[in-house]
Amino acid sequence: MSRAIRDRLIAWFHEPDKLQHIIIxxxxxxxxxxxxxxxxxxxxxxxxxxxxxxWDALYGAGFSWGDIVANCLGIGLGVILLWPYL
Incomplete structure (x- = not known):
């Protein structure tokens, strides 16, 4: 992985909005x-x-595929954390 891609991923994960999507x-x-x-x-x-x-696309800051990816990461993490108990 190139340094530029790695730096962009790190910056993306440090956006408060993305972390909120993952946690929620x-x-x-x-x-x-x-x-x-x-x-x-x-x-x-x-x-x-x-x-x-x-809703954001219609009335807010616009549709974000990054937010959708963050949602999927949160969903996956939630499932992984509970998998032993299912």
Missing amino acids: SLALVQGMLPWTTIWLSVLVTFLIGLAKET
């Missing part, structure tokens, strides 16, 4: 598990993130 998605996917299946929890969390980005 992780909390949502884990918070729904007592009432739903893992797959429904993942789907609903992804759709919430997609709806938020659609």
